[in-house]
Amino acid sequence: MASRSEDRCEIAFFDLETTMPTRTDQDLTILEFGSILVCPKKLVELDNYSTLVRPADPSVINSLPDRRNGITRAALIDAPFFQDIADKVYDILHGRIWAGHNILQFDCVLIRQAFAQIGRPAPEPKDTIDSLEFLKQQFGTKAGNMKMASLATYFGLGQQTHRSLDDVRMNLEVLKCCAAVLFLESSLPNIFKKNSWEFLQPDEVSIPSIRPTLLMLDNGSLRIKLLHKDETLQLCCRHMELLFGINEEYFDLTGRLDIVCFASQNLCEVLDACDGVAQKLSMDSGSSSEWQPAVIRREGFYTVRLHIQHATEIYQKEPSGAEQRIFFTEFDASELSTLFKPRTFIDAFFSLEPYDCQYQQMAGIKSVAKKLILLSN
Template sequence: MDTASPAKWVPHPEGPEIAFFDTETTVPSRKGESYSLLEFGAILVCPKRLVEVFSYSTLIKPADLNAISVTSVRCNGISRESVGSAPTFADVADTVYAILHGRVWAGHNIVRFDCPRIKEAYAEIGRPAPEPKGLIDTLPLLTQRFGRRAGNMKMASLATYFGLGRQSHRSLDDVRMNLEVVKYCATVLFLEASLPDVLSAATPIDELPITRTDTDITTSSNETSVLVAHIEEMKLDSSNAGTAPSYTTVPIIEGSSGFSGYLEPEEVMTQHITVSTLPFGQFAKMAVYHKDVPLHLCCANLNVCFGVSTKFLDNAGRPKLNIVVEIPENLCKVLDKCDEVAHKMSQEAGSISQWRPLVKKDGYVNLPTVRLHIPTVANGDHAIYSTEMYQKESSGNIQKLVFTKVDASELDTLFIPGNMLDAFFDLDVYDYQQNAGIRLVAKRLVLHSK
């Protein structure tokens, strides 16, 4: 049953089915703004045959239609007009509860995104939230089991890898795609396990373009029984959901997590931005100042556009990690001024290197973006992040993430496009191998609702 209003019939809570679900939300655009649900979609799947036995979807009208920004519409296509006559979450809360409560929950990145959104939605209407009896988060799970062969392991990348078409970013379509991706991954893993010396992730295969129609997405009964075995392995107790991370969380005492000396964009007067040359070993290095003090910046509620990139390596062979975020107009003006002054100083110093602009204004998202670098440093026989990283819950509580190793794939599961973060960063002016510019070095990153 697919519906845009409360279902005429819903299954009882605490059933044996696996509930694959997905939410679409607004994208917060300013400090302190929360997410609002715009759509909920779910399918109930028989765990023995992986057959869909029930489906439900509904648009949801948020309390404040103004929360649906241009960025939000660009993300999922849900406009104010789309939800103008839709039910509120209070209207569909009973149905959502009946679908989710007491079942195994499954979805892509649900532990870090969708589960918190469900809890927040029920808290807003003063109702107890549904609880799972187990969780299957396919993002960390498939990253661990399937490896990085499908790139960043986001749903869109996995769907492209298997030729399942484009991700629509609509709830019901996405959960059905999620189930198909799990089937395909499990099948590949089963075949590789059957002939490990012949078939493996490292076996070179000539890739051909893949196209499929909806009628191609089927599985035989024998294939299904194999997939069921993999699904049973994938079931995770709700107290230990997803792949065990290589980090722990440490609660932060209120008032102890401040970063002094970092200015917000509105605190910076661009006419007081200067660049000076400082001795740096046998060479000289430029540094950006504000009122004769080294400039350190911070900005809240930055939207992650692209996750962790590992395209380049440093001199030690370690990946140069970075993420791309959207920036507001006031920060854009500050960084443009820094770029202008530093570029002029570089030319006056006789540099012939190509200057690379700090802010990208004509990129994929058509909004100003910058790249935040996450440096690593050697620590004995391994490397660690020199950037401090934190998680900020919807309640406002902040916990520090303490990592034991550098793991780019794990870090990529934290920095999901569409998620928000607060950034504290330094400006590093570089001139190296005929390239010059300003690099933003993250000193502290606070991820929201994780």
């Protein structure tokens, strides 16, 4: 690779493989460095470099389990120390745009630590592109948890090998695929809107137009889908008040992230109608499971349970009216419980997904939150 400091316009995609953190020792040791230089105009690979890195502490190698990806104790013993490749790594990274998946919280931190450990100044980027943060903001959560393996599976790019150079190339291909989808969504918005983010408020739903249909899944089983005027029925409910937020004890027992909101009369009528047609089709299809109503009727008030999953997009609405996307480090009950508390008001966008847990003899309609907006009370 060129060592000139001028004209360093290439994007340096890079990735590190490291030891796995443990509860007793959170220090990570670099085991492999891989990078490619990419033309920013054509997004093509110009050059590449990768190497295993021998840990300075011999006990790290001795305690390292051999991995299926080929990073073995024997291979690491013959690898160079980080100080032996420091000049190369510095030349690749310094003064260029750094790019990678989750590099701001992981790879960038470890690179700076590695240079500090050998008493040398760390390379500095011209700018950084963290594809994890970028794709969360621009691509939403279409591919689930947005990890590289999930993104690669979503786009049919194969399995992640967890080798630095392979992962860097996969990262580049994922970005190209996401860019193509975003371009199409902006160019052909009506096509992507249909059956995707088209939500109806309860008073926009025509009860007689609700009907169920049976879908055949890949495993041969049948699943009920609810339609409204031949389109997937999804609901939007504004200014819903929470009765119960995230319960950490309940989550520990069930592993489910649920909130319970007060339901308006219009919403109750829609959900009751959905229950009626879906339950009838379920029974006609031979199910003997006990039907769980979507509306929870308590003393003098009605509620509905909303299920939060990793793909749920969560926003905070500012007093100015702007919506700020909230990102999570773990997306677990402890983080969500600080946001979803009783008497909180939300705008909820959710799908209606009939289910039949035959082993539990339970069936019903699950309200799955697609997007939740926390309102300023």
